[in-house]
Amino acid sequence: MLPQPVDEAKERAVAAYLGMWNDMADAAVTSDWQSPKLALNATADALSRISRGLYADHYNGLVTKGKPVNHPTVESVEPAVAPTTVDIVDCGDDSQWLKYRADTGQQADDGPSGRRHIDAKVKKAVDGSWKVVDFAIQGVGTC
Template identity: 60%
Template sequence: MLGAVLAVTACSSDAVSGPPDATQPTGQPPSISAPPTTSFSVVDKAKQDAVTAYRGMWQDFVAAGTTSDWQSPKLGRYATGVALTNLSRGLYADHYNGLVTKGEPILNPSVSSAEPANDPKKIIVTDCGDSTRWLKYRADNGQLADTPGGRRLINAIVEKQADGSWKVSDFGVHDLGTC
């Protein structure tokens, strides 16, 4: 899992030594610099937002998969373009074939690249998703219709949108055992 990297802004103050300054009122503590603050850099924030979008896309896909709802409006919250088309088509195929998906995948996304480096607009997320507990079942009788899942390499392109949001624009899920 990608942990957010925090950039800590440290403030320093000179140590006060000796008697108080004659210009300082007596009985008053010396002035102290503001305490350190924690903030995300632009790059760290972009990376965090991209991973959040990636996780959100799969979360919405999992929810829609329980009924194979290829028209779920939630699918477009974190996916666009080819990614959204592929999610919808996959769910439509499951619906057409009488399948639903139960369980959830285990995701372990990390950022493998960010472009441009100083103010990312496109981020590549790499994952080794585990579908062991996320399988397809027949909707009519509840019987398992899938081979057991496993670990798969997933590569995703996550792009900053005109409105400032981040969405997965494309992704590729590789064969079982690829990670």
């Protein structure tokens, strides 16, 4: 049986969402805000937000070690017949994804870490790929 368009859209959008976080974590090890990998699964506001955050870390002499833990679920798919937009909600955990001083290797005090509510919008591009176009991360303890 062939996959239905809605199921395929959900699967590809979640894969892009998880890919975005993996690409970001890989680039964050050196705070490489120019990593070409960042554009594989993110574009528009999402890519800009990631690049700006990594540039700020680079500028401030910070790197990030570890990986975030994500548990995305699809909130909605639009339109129902031939989906082009998928909204995702997540309870991401950044407690094992921490910032360190690049020069000394000492952990940086960048505020609390833990479980956070995340909303993301993933869209189908003209080339058929799916990319995160925007995301919003709430404070620790919001999920």
